[in-house]
Amino acid sequence: MKKLLIILSILLTFSILTVYLFIFSNIVFPWQKDEVIKTTLEWGGLTELPFDNEDIKVSKKGSIFTRQYILEFTTGKSEIEN
Secondary structure (H helix, E strand, C coil), rough: CCCHHHHHHHHHHHHHHHHHHHHHHHCCHHHHHHHHHHHHHHCCCCCCCCEEEEEEEEEEEECCCCCCEEEEEEEEEHHCCC
């Protein structure tokens, strides 16, 4: 019985940590990067990123109700103007 309680408490702790990391934290995981870029472009009313871009950095702020995605990249001036 004591072993079962220990296992259940470990599973509960792991579940709470997982929910926190995926829903409430401001971490963008590598497997979420493409979806965050698509969401940022859609919410911003933009068509697409310039083809010749470098150093794409994605971050998120806020809670699940006030979510903000910030997309930073480096490109040439001619790419932005087109």
